[in-house]
Amino acid sequence: MATNDFDDMSQFGMANWDGMESKDQPRQTNRVLMLLRGRYHWAIILATVFGLAGGMAGYFRKGNEFQSHAQIRIPQSRDVLLYNDVDTRFQINTFDSYMESQVQLIKSPQVLNEAIIDPRFEQYFGKLPKATALEIILHNLVVNHPRKLEVINFAFVNDSPDKAQAGVQSVLDAYLTYTRNEYKKRGSDKINQIRTIRQAEQNKISRLQQEKNFLISEFGTETTIIVEHDNLRNNIQEIKLELRDLQEKIKSFVPSYNNAPTSDSGGKDNAMASDAIVAQLALTDPHIRTMLSQKELLEARLHMYDTRGIGAGHQEVQNTRAELRAVKRQIDQYVLSGSGLALDASGAPQSPIKQLRAREQTLEEEIDEKEAAALTLAERINKIAQINEEIGETKDDLNFTNTRLEKLEVEQPEDQTVDVLNSGDYPLEPYNSAKRMQFGLVGFAGGAGFGVGIILLVGLADRRLRHAEDAQAGFKDVRMLGVLPTLPSELTDPEQAAIASHAVHHIRALLQIAAAPDENERMGLAYSVTGPAAGSGKTSMTISLGLSFAATGSKTLLIDSDLVAGGLTRRLDIAVHMPLSEVLFNNNILTETQVHEVHLAVRNRNITEAQFIVDRQMASQEQVNHALEQQQETAVGILEVCAGLNFRDAIGTTDIENLHVLPIGNAQPHHAGQLSPVELRKLVDQARRYYDIILVDTGPVLGSLEASIMSSNVDNVIMVVSRGDNKSLTYKSFEHLYSLKAKVAGVVFNHALSEDMQKTSYATMSAAQSRRQSDLLPREVFTQQQSERYGPLASAVASYGSVRKNKRTA
Numbered sequence: 001m002a003t004n005d006f007d008d009m010s011q012f013g014m015a016n017w018d019g020m021e022s023k024d025q026p027r028q029t030n031r032v033l034m035l036l037r038g039r040y041h042w043a044i045i046l047a048t049v050f051g052l053a054g055g056m057a058g059y060f061r062k063g064n065e066f067q068s069h070a071q072i073r074i075p076q077s078r079d080v081l082l083y084n085d086v087d088t089r090f091q092i093n094t095f096d097s098y099m100e101s102q103v104q105l106i107k108s109p110q111v112l113n114e115a116i117i118d119p120r121f122e123q124y125f126g127k128l129p130k131a132t133a134l135e136i137i138l139h140n141l142v143v144n145h146p147r148k149l150e151v152i153n154f155a156f157v158n159d160s161p162d163k164a165q166a167g168v169q170s171v172l173d174a175y176l177t178y179t180r181n182e183y184k185k186r187g188s189d190k191i192n193q194i195r196t197i198r199q200a201e202q203n204k205i206s207r208l209q210q211e212k213n214f215l216i217s218e219f220g221t222e223t224t225i226i227v228e229h230d231n232l233r234n235n236i237q238e239i240k241l242e243l244r245d246l247q248e249k250i251k252s253f254v255p256s257y258n259n260a261p262t263s264d265s266g267g268k269d270n271a272m273a274s275d276a277i278v279a280q281l282a283l284t285d286p287h288i289r290t291m292l293s294q295k296e297l298l299e300a301r302l303h304m305y306d307t308r309g310i311g312a313g314h315q316e317v318q319n320t321r322a323e324l325r326a327v328k329r330q331i332d333q334y335v336l337s338g339s340g341l342a343l344d345a346s347g348a349p350q351s352p353i354k355q356l357r358a359r360e361q362t363l364e365e366e367i368d369e370k371e372a373a374a375l376t377l378a379e380r381i382n383k384i385a386q387i388n389e390e391i392g393e394t395k396d397d398l399n400f401t402n403t404r405l406e407k408l409e410v411e412q413p414e415d416q417t418v419d420v421l422n423s424g425d426y427p428l429e430p431y432n433s434a435k436r437m438q439f440g441l442v443g444f445a446g447g448a449g450f451g452v453g454i455i456l457l458v459g460l461a462d463r464r465l466r467h468a469e470d471a472q473a474g475f476k477d478v479r480m481l482g483v484l485p486t487l488p489s490e491l492t493d494p495e496q497a498a499i500a501s502h503a504v505h506h507i508r509a510l511l512q513i514a515a516a517p518d519e520n521e522r523m524g525l526a527y528s529v530t531g532p533a534a535g536s537g538k539t540s541m542t543i544s545l546g547l548s549f550a551a552t553g554s555k556t557l558l559i560d561s562d563l564v565a566g567g568l569t570r571r572l573d574i575a576v577h578m579p580l581s582e583v584l585f586n587n588n589i590l591t592e593t594q595v596h597e598v599h600l601a602v603r604n605r606n607i608t609e610a611q612f613i614v615d616r617q618m619a620s621q622e623q624v625n626h627a628l629e630q631q632q633e634t635a636v637g638i639l640e641v642c643a644g645l646n647f648r649d650a651i652g653t654t655d656i657e658n659l660h661v662l663p664i665g666n667a668q669p670h671h672a673g674q675l676s677p678v679e680l681r682k683l684v685d686q687a688r689r690y691y692d693i694i695l696v697d698t699g700p701v702l703g704s705l706e707a708s709i710m711s712s713n714v715d716n717v718i719m720v721v722s723r724g725d726n727k728s729l730t731y732k733s734f735e736h737l738y739s740l741k742a743k744v745a746g747v748v749f750n751h752a753l754s755e756d757m758q759k760t761s762y763a764t765m766s767a768a769q770s771r772r773q774s775d776l777l778p779r780e781v782f783t784q785q786q787s788e789r790y791g792p793l794a795s796a797v798a799s800y801g802s803v804r805k806n807k808r809t810a
Contacts, residue, residue, distance in 0.1 A: 032456065039455050046451030051444045058443025064430035068164035070154035070172045073419040074099065099145040102152060106143045106175050109134070114174035121170040124163045140164075141171060151421065161427045169424040176418060194405045201398040205391055212387045215380055222384060229377040236370045243363040250360065278331060291331050298324040465725045465749075478734065479746035481718065482507035484537070486751045487792040497796035499757065504541075504797045507748060508548040511716070514745065524555075526684050526694040526714040527745065530707045532733040533700050536722040537750035539567035542697040543794040545718075550658040551797075554692040557651070559662045559683075561638055561698050561706040563672045568697040569637070569663035571790060574652040576663060578634040580609040582645070583627040589619050599646065637665025642679035647686040656798070660691070672705045680706075681713045701733040711737055716745035723751040 036043050076095050105111060115121060116133040125136065142155040156167035219225045282288045298320055305317050312318075482503050485496065515525050529542045542558055549556040560568035569575075581598040584590040590598070590613075601612050610624050619627075636650045641662070652661045687694045696714060698707035711717050717737055721730055737744055790798070 043455040047448040050451040051448035054447025055444030059440030066161040066427035067431040068168045070424040071422040115170040118170035120166040124166040481746035500796040524688040528714040531720040532730040549693045556693045557691040559696045576652040637663040639667040711742040719747045
């Protein structure tokens with residue numbers, strides 16, 4: 001169930017109704033009062049009994065106790081000899097932390113073990129096992145330090161004043177002895193520790209100096225290493241410049257024949273870089289001259305193809321270009337291999353490119369060698385710099401350590417300064433007299449609360465609705481439309497009948513106020529009346545509200561959709577038979593057109609269907625008589641209307657003016673599965689056209705299919721709950737309605753006790769006791785038999801309202 005369904009009930013038109021008893025959110029105290037209602041006397045009795053028992057137990061829980069106090073002072077500062085910054089002052093926050101540590105020290109085993117062997121402790125407490133003695137001290141000792149003060153307070157509690165004083169004095173002396181010894185030991189240890197740190201720093205400086213000397217031993221000094229490194233870097237730069245010039249020269253010897261030119265003009269620029277070398281070699285090498293002649297012949301052929309207009313896609317052009325590329329590659333390979341060059345002393349060709357490549361490799365190897373040497377020198381220089389920095393930092397630490405050691409040796413006191421302000425007083429009277437009274441009051445309150453809690457648990461275990469507020473406890477925004485009293489089956493008390501009638505009229509008035517339709521609105525309002533369980537009074541509520549609406553002149557229709565119980569149809573004794581024309585149609589005597597003609601004639605003229613059919617000779621008198629006999633055996637209602645029967649042909653009249661009924665007809669419980677939400681919506685829409693108010697009597701919310709369907713097709717749902725209904729079932733019913741997006745107008749609490757009635761506005765009707773008895777005499781509207789059928793609530797509404805009987809019956 002979505003939270004928003006309950007947070008904004010104004011969408012249902014119920015936000016500002018007058019006369020409501022419910023609040024937006026029941027307080028917790030109201031919930032407690034709801035659980036105690038009707039059980040107040042038992043709650044008072046149990047609260048008194050358990051309260052007295054708890055008070056006595058609390059008061060006598062402990063006897064008289066005595067408390068002895070002691071107090072010491074630890075100053076934040078002391079007089080100094082030379083240096084005023086050596087452990088002589090504390091910041092406020094640091095001092096408080098130190099004092100708290102002293103409190104913990106006092107309660108530590110180191111101090112308490114000394115306290116239990118103190119002669120005064122053994123004198124008053126006797127020789128006790130160590131565990132027992134420690135437990136006594138820990139249980140009775142109280143130590144605290146007031147914040148921002150220089151004092152620590154001791155307190156020892158016991159039922160004997162002598163033991164209380166002995167206990168606090170033993171702990172105080174044990175603390176003073178322990179701290180004195182520990183302070184001396186700590187001061188000596190601190191100086192020795194600082195001396196050890198100084199020696200370690202001196203050793204570190206010596207080790208670092210040796211490591212530095214080893215690194216510069218090869219060169220003599222740090223400056224020599226730096227100069228050597230700079231010279232080496234300059235030499236590397238000179239070699240790199242020579243290498244860059246050599247690489248530029250090599251590039252000028254490399255031919256570019258791989259990408260063949262697309263035309264003769266495009267190929268000249270690409271061949272110029274190697275043409276000079278090739279032309280020079282051709283002067284002395286006949287093989288190169290032959291390849292050059294072949295190249296020129298192929299180029300001339302391409303030129304001829306071009307002048308004749310033969311395109312690049314021609315097979316001959318493509319073949320010639322392929323041959324030209326092959327000749328160029330042969331020339332390059334021949335030149336680069338050195339085949340056409342002069343031989344050296346060993347007989348190998350002396351290629352210019354090969355010579356340049358060899359020099360390039362030599363320079364690169366020389367650069368790599370010198371780079372490695374320069375990197376080694378740089379690492380050594382960085383290592384020396386790190387050692388120098390570390391030596392400087394260590395010397396600074398050594399200077400600080402020497403200064404610290406000198407200050408401590410000068411200012412270290414012999415003993416810690418602790419002033420004893422109170423060595424342990426002797427208690428003269430018990431300190432816990434007021435506390436015993438407090439324990440008694442707490443015990444009384446706890447016992448009384450326990451007694452009330454038992455009654456509350458009984459109330460929580462009772463899962464029945466006992467009062468009107470119970471129906472609203474789970475839903476803060478559910479509105480209480482009204483409360484109906486418990487009525488006997490034979491209502492003879494005029495005052496009781498008047499109150500019941502007023503309650504129903506009040507509910508009807510609230511519904512009318514909430515609806516507040518526009519003056520131009522002609523459609524009727526539809527309400528579904530349902531409940532969490534059978535027997536909640538849904539049918540009685542439907543009939544009574546129908547009588548109340550009819551008394552105001554509203555044309556009212558009651559629809560019985562409870563196919564299981566059919567209580568509305570049974571109590572009003574309504575039976576609507578199938579129209580004669582429909583019977584003849586089912587017997588295949590009349591056509592559908594004739595049936596429609598009969599319906600129009602009967603509605604517009606003062607004539608019966610039988611008379612019209614016989615007069616128009618649509619059927620013989622014998623056929624009509626036979627159909628009339630069949631008609632008495634039929635009963636139509638909500639199921640037949642959903643199946644297609646004309647809506648007005650299924651409506652039955654009652655003894656009350658403006659009150660009409662749509663019964664269930666011959667429908668049985670298993671017919672509920674034939675009800676369609678679409679058809680029921682159409683039925684409600686038809687009813688809106690002819691009636692001002694439509695009240696739908698349904699079965700229980702959780703056990704009735706038609707209740708769920710109707711709840712989502714009407715304007716508002718009226719939930720009727722009865723005293724004694726199951727709470728869980730009621731709350732689940734509300735959740736189910738909200739899950740269907742149904743608009744809940746509110747809840748009506750039925751069979752209420754007199755105390756619930758006194759809380760409502762209907763309680764003013766009790767003032768009728770002071771009126772003349774004749775003012776409460778009811779009007780005779782129903783006969784005795786009708787009163788029994790309609791029920792006591794409907795009879796009360798009819799007797800104390802403006803209900804008028806019909807001049808003509810159905």
